[in-house]
Amino acid sequence: MAVMAYLGTVESIALLSNSRDNGFTGVNLYCDDEASFVDAPPNPRATEVAFCCGKQMQVQGDAFLARVFDNEDDFERLDFTLREVASSAQWVKEAAAQNEAKMRGDGAGSILRRMQEKKQQPAQQAPAKVLELKPAEAAKENGNAAFKKGDLQKALELYTEAIQLDSKMAAAYSNRALVSLKLSQPEAAEADCTHALELDPSNAKALLRRAAARKALGQERTAKVDYQAVLQLQPSNKEAAEALQALQM
Structure with missing residues (x-):
């Protein structure tokens, strides 16, 4: 957060929203809110992460991810490692299912069902992948x-x-x-x-x-x-x- 504060204001985007279904644990993408105004360069890695989570957006400038616990009474930042920033990570799959359900107007309770249905359906196209860090x-x-x-x-x-x-x-x-x-x-x-x-x-x-x-x-x-x-x-x-x-x- 110190770097983002140094650069300017911060926009928080919930890639995985905290809910009762996931133990009130979510993952947020924090972006420089002024990036578009200063014509900051595209951030392809952050854009790909968001895309894998079902968020169709173009990220510019610096960005970082954070896992949080928030049940409206308590708030805590949790550990989040670089190894988890990959398209195969469980939280990414949960986020994709959750955001797809939101787009369809489904309730939070249908997310797990959607994930099970996807496992049983043949893949129609190759999913987007987040490249591992060198x-x-x-x-x-x-x-x-x-x-x-x-x-x-x-x-x-x-x-x-x-x-x-x-x-x-x-x-x-x-x-x-x-x-x-x-x-x-x-x-x-x-x-x-x-x-x-x-x-x-x-x-x-x-x-x-x-x-x-x-x-x-x-x-x-x-x-x-x-x-x-x-x-x-x-x-x-x-x-x-x-x-x-x-x-x-």
Whole structure:
């Protein structure tokens, strides 16, 4: 949640709604509510997860999943592992059945019956599948989780592991740069952002973070150039516009 709060407002989408049938345990997809306004890039993995759960939607920008217990009297966040983010996971099957039942106007009590009927029917088409994470991707996602918990050193180690496993993962460099900024290490942050931009010149996050690093290093002229580049990619980016205006005063 810390990362999403840093990016802006959060939209919560119930992929698996909590109900008496499932012990009041649901799975929510949290998205950046302003992603479409800043023209954030598509998030194919989150989109595929939602699709497998019966939610026809296009997810943009950063997103994460969380399992919750909520019976209207008590609320608790439960463990949810990366291994469970797969089309074969039981919760995904339950979510798909539940959302199909909702589309048909059925009550919650018919969900299990629908699931049993599906097992007995021949498959008409291949179901969508969520690809399993590669080792480098898993390390990056674990780094994101550590960052959300405020464990910056652990996040730094995991992003470094991701880069060692895949030296072309621009997001890992950009995310490690954010950690370096939080740790007051602008030189390291600038270097990582430059690596990220060599791999992905249109990475607005890397541009923003490099601008912040350069500003911290007293390099205001090059920081302005980076902020201007962000605004060329995302004209409505408030953070870049406000930072650029502050530098020009």
